[in-house]
Amino acid sequence: MKIRREHITILLSGVLIYVVNIAFKSVLKKQEEISVIVSAHKKIVEAGNPIVLDFKVNKEIATELLLHTSYGSTTIQPDIAGETRFTIPRFIANKKGTVSYTLFYEKGNLYQGELQIRSNTKTKVCLESYIGPPSIIAGGIDYAMQVVVPTDSYDNPLPDSTNVTIGHQFLDIEKKKELRSKDMIAWQNIFSYNSSGRILLFSKVKETISKEFSIDVFPSLPENFQIQSKRKHSYADGNQITQFITSIIKDKHGNIISDGSLVKFVIKNTKGLLLHTQANTVNGQAIAKMLHPDHEDAWQVKAYIHGMAESNSIRIEYSKVLEDFDTQFKKGNRYVTVGPLVSFMGQLIPDGAMVILKIFKENKKIDTKVETSSNGIARFFLQEGFYASGKYDVTIKALGVEKQYNNIELE
Amino acid sequence: MIRWNKYIYTGLLISSFIGVIVLLLFGISQAFSFLNTGADRSSMLHVALHKEQVYFPKLDWIDTINPGRPIEKQTQQDIEQDYLNAWYVRNVAYQSNKMDGIGDYYTKSSRKNIANTILSNKEKNIEIHGTTTNHNIALDFYSADGQLAILSDTNVKEYQRVYREDTFLAETRLQSNYQVLLLLEDGFWRVRHMVKKGNYDQDTSMPSNGLAKVIKDKIYIEDKEYTIKGINYYPQKTPWDMFGDNFDIDIIAKDFDIITEAGLNTIRIFVPYVVFGKAKVIPEKLQRLQEVLDKAEDKNLKVIVTLFDFYGDYSVLDWTLTHRHAEQIVTPLANHKAILSWDIKNEPNLDFNSRGKESVLAWLKEMIYQIRNFDPNHLITIGWSDMGSADLLQEDVDMVSFHYYLDIDEFAQKYKDVSAKISKPLVLQEFGLSSSRGLWSPFGASEKGQANYYEQFQKMIKEENINYLSWTLYDFEEVPTAVVGKLPWRKHKQKHFGFIDSKGNKKPAFEFIK
Incomplete structure (x- = not known):
């Protein structure tokens, strides 16, 4: 009996201890759970203002704060070790964007939250402008784009719907327009006018005015044009120079085309051969030059600006510079002297005029010899080794005049 | 004895003379070869940069419709590549606390922001190992001269793990939206502005077919x-x-x-x-x-x-x-x-x-x-x-x-x-x-x-x-x-x-x- 009671007591006390233990454990477990409350702070802050996050944690633990921002992440320690008050560093508080923060301690994350940093509209506005392309073509089809990125003094883009004034000046036109920014920027296309010149641009946000920017408006494509020729005389002396001159070339809006536009002149002679010369325009005019032909000829001249414009076609004729010349056969007719070649005014033809001698034997061409004149004379020597003694026919051609000598006896 | 001294002096004189000449020639040749390297024109324009791709987050283009101008396929690819590279160099920079490569993908004024954070992390001995796994890009704007682009990057999945002196501190997973202004500089599309725009928490998963x-x-x-x-x-x-x-x-x-x-x-x-x-x-x-x-x-x-x-x-x-x-x-x-x-x-x-x-x-x-x-x-x-x-x-x-x-x-x-x-x-x-x-x-x-x-x-x-x-x-x-x-x-x-x-x-x- 006695023993039994003791047993029951022991058993009961055992159960009691067990129950108390369980109760304690569950209470202890609850205490293990850490609750975190963030004390009231502004969810939206303007850049540059100090930000302090104060957490209330029901247990004393060492916490840190992980900050995730537009440009990267960092962790910060509480202002006073052991407390849970955090001051967001300047370089984060100055930058626009959402800041996600995570309060954590050695065993894991405790609290996640976020706050917005907005651009600070109270600071001085900075403007960045991007304008391109820097040159456009007159006529109102081509355009350049002006993009303005307004920022606050911490280099944060201002919020959407910021008022931006964009304006430009051209000749006596001055225009201004109010725009509202979107996606960080305000932008406008500036179309060219009919005249060429320079458009000056500016933009303005609040009190800040941008630098002056410019776009060059170049003349549009050239229209067809006229050419004329200019020469000292019309003789084919192979010496003087003929100039080909274009009219002042303009685009369809009457702008003189840009200096340096290449004009190509194509000359077709009576044989159908094509000669080329070219020149760049200066003040809309191109002047190309060509040496006179050395024989009677007629040229058909036309000029082109490739792929854009062409000129009318003109015809120029060159007349013979000499009517006749002398030929002397000496020393057994083997030395042939042609000349003196005399031009239309009695002067010797300048050195270098081409004289061609062709030798025939029994109507078959044996050889062509070419010499240039010197002091008005061209000399040929028909060597014995090449031309055996006998009768030959000889034709001589100089400056478009051809003479024939038959039955020349070479000794 | 005197004669020996004389020989030694002569020998020393000649050998030092030769030595000086050799050094001089070597110096000139080094200077010459230095001046001849790195002068490749293509490298100046960054047109033929040999880049091995090492960063492959999933990137989808939502659209390229924008009020500025239609974008060319090639430019779209360039922007995509450079934008991802910008993320990659930034991830590397935060992991190593060095600014290597940042200069290529961030303009002068925007790289300051990264430099500030890295400086602060370096002082605290913090390394951040991070990556992004998803990007969904929409083109908001592309300028007429092809030099400026604005992207919206939504639902960017970011993972970050923080270490202090090789001890693991914390990790986070975030889904964020960004708006980014990029400029074409020296052949690189560089980040000029980057603004994080709130967190994104809509996530759709594909339904299973019950196999x-x-x-x-x-x-x-x-x-x-x-x-x-x-x-x-x-x-x-x-x-x-x-x-x-x-x-x-x-x-x-x-x-x-x-x-x-x-x-x-x-x-x-x-x-x-x-x-x-x-x-x-x-x-x-x-x-x-x-x-x-x-x-x-x-x-x-x-x-x-x-x-x-x-x-x-x-x-x-x-x-x-x-x-x-x-x-x-x-x-x-x-x-x-x-x-x-x-x-x-x-x-x-x-x-x-x-x-x-x-x-x-x-x-x-x-x-x-x-x-x-x-x-x-x-x-x-x-x-x-x-x-x-x-x-x-x-x-x-x-x-x-x-x-x-x-x-x-x-x-x-x-x-x-x-x-x-x-x-x-x-x-x-x-x-x-x-x-x-x-x-x-x-x-x-x-x-x-x-x-x-x-x-x-x-x-x-x-x-x-x-x-x-x-x-x-x-x-x-x-x-x-x-x-x-x-x-x-x-x-x-x-x-x-x-x-x-x-x-x-x-x-x-x-x-x-x-």
Whole structure:
């Protein structure tokens, strides 16, 4: 009996201890759970203002704060070790964007939250402008784009719907327009006018005015044009120079085309051969030059600006510079002297005029010899080794005049 | 004596003269060669930069409709590449606390912001290992001269892990939206402004087609309860090199016949990460994997495909490469009927010591998420090497797999303990005994011993109705060094785990394969 009671007591006390233990454990477990409350702070802050996050944690633990921002992440320690008050560093508080923060301690994350940093509209506005392309073509089809990125003094883009004034000046036109920014920027296309010149641009946000920017408006494509020729005389002396001159070339809006536009002149002679010369325009005019032909000829001249414009076609004729010349056969007719070649005014033809001698034997061409004149004379020597003694026919051609000598006896 | 001195002086004078001349010439030539290097014009314009792509987050273009001007395909690609590079160099910078490469992808005024943060992190000895896994880009604006672009990047999935002096502090996963203004400078699209615009928490996952599913601790395939009776499989001639040059689908087909005739219904195969081409999966290898799976379907076998075999980096910067690897393998097979489950990685817990537990677990967790996105139809598991790791990530996987090579007598108790902890299907994914008695292993099990082992094990399996896959079908003649190391006795042991010996004869254990 006695023993039994003791047993029951022991058993009961055992159960009691067990129950108390369980109760304690569950209470202890609850205490293990850490609750975190963030004390009231502004969810939206303007850049540059100090930000302090104060957490209330029901247990004393060492916490840190992980900050995730537009440009990267960092962790910060509480202002006073052991407390849970955090001051967001300047370089984060100055930058626009959402800041996600995570309060954590050695065993894991405790609290996640976020706050917005907005651009600070109270600071001085900075403007960045991007304008391109820097040159456009007159006529109102081509355009350049002006993009303005307004920022606050911490280099944060201002919020959407910021008022931006964009304006430009051209000749006596001055225009201004109010725009509202979107996606960080305000932008406008500036179309060219009919005249060429320079458009000056500016933009303005609040009190800040941008630098002056410019776009060059170049003349549009050239229209067809006229050419004329200019020469000292019309003789084919192979010496003087003929100039080909274009009219002042303009685009369809009457702008003189840009200096340096290449004009190509194509000359077709009576044989159908094509000669080329070219020149760049200066003040809309191109002047190309060509040496006179050395024989009677007629040229058909036309000029082109490739792929854009062409000129009318003109015809120029060159007349013979000499009517006749002398030929002397000496020393057994083997030395042939042609000349003196005399031009239309009695002067010797300048050195270098081409004289061609062709030798025939029994109507078959044996050889062509070419010499240039010197002091008005061209000399040929028909060597014995090449031309055996006998009768030959000889034709001589100089400056478009051809003479024939038959039955020349070479000794 | 004087004469000798004279000779010495003369000698010294001449040799010092020669020395000075040599130095002078060397100096001039060095200066000359210095002036001649790096003067390549193409390098000045950055047009022919040889960049190997090392960052592959999933990037989708939502649209390119913008009020500025239509974008050219080439520019779109350039912007995409440079924008990703900007993220990559930034991730590297925060990991190393150095500004290398930042100058190429951030303009002068925006790189200050990164420099400030890095300076602060450096002072505090903090390293941040981070990556982004998803970008969804819409073009907000592209300027007429093609020099300025504004992008909205929504639902950017970011993962970050913070260390102080190599001690892990914390990790976060965030989904954020960004707006970015880029300028074309020196041939680079550089970030001028970057604004984080709130967090994004809408996430849609693809619905499963219900091919395989798990209800409580049971596996169901096409709504029928399924118990895995399986084996880990390598062809006899090409262990650990199943998809190599000696790939022969006919041999594999015959092996499948042996397996089905033995009464098994599942095999487990391995897809090596490097062999399959890392971030750029080799189509030929994928084709072979497909052939194997088609053959398995023909023979009515289900397959557990173990990915990332022999992978061991896990570093945060490597994540996106592994994601692209998984995407290219898993996406085309998402509807394949032969697949039972994707096994993310074989025995990743063995890398805890060398790579850091938090690194490995974070990589696994993210990979599960990625694969579920590519393929919601099949199950996902991780092949833990021991029962102790089984409860890791159990919320994330569909079934919990572990390997058991310890004392057979302790198995029953341990299995009971584990199943009490875990409410998902348990799979004994590898077990077995090597009949390795011989010169290298005088106390190893004999073939008879192996048979006894399997007999005993199968008894327990039937009692508890355990999902199992034994290791392995064949004895192998060669075991690559990468598997168990160079030591001959370890290699020897690994060669004799089979039910069929290297001559093709069934060992006594074959009787207890099921």
